[in-house]
Amino acid sequence: MANATERELQKQIGIIKRYAEIGKAATFDTDYEFLEPMTRTLDDVQVATGKIEQGDKKRHYALFWMVKNTQFDEIAFNNLNENNTDKAIDIWEKTLKSVVTKKNYSSYLNLSTLYAALSVTNTMIDLPMLQKSFKIKSQVLNSESLKFLSELISTNPNSVDATEISKRFVDETYEWLKPYIDKPLIIQRDNEQISVFEEEWEGKGITVQDLINLFRSYPENIRTYFSDKFTEIPISNIETTINKTEILRKKDPHNAEEFGHELYEKTIDDLKQVEKILGTANIQYQMLASKLAGEILQCAIEFFNVFIKDDELDPGEEAIGLCDLAKTIGATGQIDERIEDTTETIQKWVDGKSEREAYKKVANECEYINNELLLCNDSRPSIQNARLLIKKCEPKLLQLKTKDDGKPYIDTSDLVVNVAMGMIVAELNSAQENFTPSQIDSLSAKLSQARNLIATIRRMDMSSATKNRLLTNITSIVSSDVQIKAAIEKRSSSCYIATMAYGSYEHPQVLILREYRDHKLSRSTLGRAFIKSYYAASPYFVVALKNHHRINKLIRSALNIFIGSLKNE
Incomplete structure (x- = not known):
């Protein structure tokens, strides 16, 4: 047993040595039938003894064997000696509780340990039993439980490091089960034996994912430590190839399309392996996929940008092809959005090939405006950037109109109007989605800026479809502006306590209190709770006290004292 005394251990070693000296092998009660046959040479004994001389090593190897500590253990081992394995399992299972105790x-x-020994042979793996073994072992390895193991095998309980012990257990498990990965075996899954030699079974044995799933009940850091054994090399290969491609792309953007395809071909198999192990929902996988897709996309962008002015080479189709490859990677978040936006932009350029001939006589103006629009794809959507776009493009549009006021002019004007309007709406939507009552003045200012800029945009020439969209947005923005201004007016006229006491929302003393609210009180949890309670209750106080001049005078006096203390801080 793993908790045998030193005297018992030396006695067993002596027996093995005496048998070995006469060329025979000693046998013991613990040579159970479900275990693989073993040999015990003198060298084997010496090596094994050396491995358990130190306390931490003894504790480590005890995790892979059994101990005799209770009367239930005694009965269970008697059944194992008689080959009544099911009876032994039943005895131990009945003692398991919701919590591990001494x-x-x-x-x-x-x-x-018994489940693990029974679940794996040279010809078959019982996966459900193996999973059951590891689930129970996770409770054995719990940091609170490991001290019981130290007491059982007489090692120092103060030296217990659950994480390090679990990692060593993982290392040992990996070496034990690694030879069985994809090995032609009979796999027991959900109480149904499936031979790998049957045509309907496509697998070759226990899979990497099967092994990783054994640790589902373990802490996240241990699960990650184990999965890293299978993902470290492919992830390193992918990241190294990405870095090399980035260097090549920056050095020679003219060949960026070729670099992008090579990157995809060299990494896709490794990425599929990582995906199979970690799953698409795994954060590490998502970051890796996004990084790979982002570099392929950047190759497409730089290749397209380099040749967009080339009259002999049309880079559109090749760039779209790279964008499509980047899309297949399955990136998420901003990278996925960039792929969509870039693909849409380049696709419009590809679709407009026949029309570009008509633009040649106004090439300078159109080129300038198109470059500004491309820059907008990489800039933050804002009213300020929309204003800058209009300011830069409007003079060029007027020049374009003098040369050709037909389709090239209207189409280009439509593009500018739509992009500018999109940036305006994006900033307003963002401001409204994240709106809090304390930001009402800021939102009102944004709406006013938007209305002023829209007035300029509305005077520009555009198609009827674009004008209809613009009018729809104008209606929405004006409606929001009216509502916000009404809310500000209502706030100003609602005569909350300070406003009631001083008679004006813009009174200097009220301004000081507002500044204190916005810049100090609102920055603490308690302060925000007070603000919320104040705005909920104060309207009722105002209704009750607004005509009581003496009380208002007392409130002013109290507030003046408070404001004076603020000034002295």
Whole structure:
């Protein structure tokens, strides 16, 4: 047993040595039938003894064997000696509780070890039983439970480091089960034997994902430590190839399209392996996929930008092809949005090939405006950037109109109007989605800026479809502006306590209190709670006290004292 005394251990070693000296092998009660046959040479014994001389090593190897500590253990081992394995399992299972205790710890350890021994042979793996073993072992390895193991095998309980012990257990498990990965075996899954030699079974044995799933009940850091053993090399290969491609792309953007395709071909198999192990929902996988897709996309962008002015080479189709490859990677978040936006932009350029001939006589103006629009794709959507776009493009549009006021002019004007309007709406939507009552003045200012800029945009020439969209947005913005201004007016006229006391929302003393609210009170949890309670209750106080001049005078006096203390801070 793993908790045998030193005297018992030396006695067993002596027996093995005496048998070995006469060329025979000693046998013991613990040579159970479900274990693989073993040999015990003198060298084997010496090596094994050396491995358990130190306390931490003894504790490590005890995790893979059994201990005898209770009467239940005694009965279970008697059944194992008689080859009544099911009876032994039943005895230990009945002692398992919702919590591991000092009394039942040996049952958890013994049962998890027995399940592991029974689940793997040279010809078959019983996956459900193996999973059961690891689930129970996770409770054995709990930091609170490991002290019981140290007590059982007489090692120092103060030296217990659950994380390091679990990692060593993972390392040992990996070396034990690694030879069985994809090995032609019979796999027991959900109580149904499936031979790998049957045509309907496509697998070759226990899979990497099967092994990773064994650790589902373990802490996240241990699960990650184990999965890293299978993902470290492919992830390193992918990241190294991405970095090399980035260097090549920056050095020679004219060949960026070729670099992008090579990057995809060299990394896609490794990425699929990582995906199979970690799953698409895994954060590490998502970051890796986004990084790979982002570099392929950047190759498309730089290739397109380099040749967009080239009269002999049309880069559109090749760039779209790279964008499509980047899309297949399955990136998420901003990278996925960039792929969509870039693809849409380039696709419009590809679709407009026949029309570009008509633009040649106004090429300078159109080129300038198109470049500004491309820059907008990489800039933050804002009213300020929309204003800058209009300011830069409007003079060029007027020049374009003098040369050709037909389709090239209207189409280009439509593009500018739509992009500018999109940036305005994006900033307003963002401001409204994240709106809090304390930001009402800021939102009102944004709406006013938007209305002023829209007045300029509305005077520009555009198609009827674009004008209809613009009018729809104008209606929405004006409606929001009216509502916000009404709310400000209502806030100003609602005569909350300070406003009631001083008679004006813009009174200097009220301004000081507002500044204190916005810049100090609102920055603490308690302060925000007070603000919320104040705005909920103060309208009722105002209704009750607004005509009581003496009380208002007392409130002013109290507020003046408070404001004076603020000024002295």
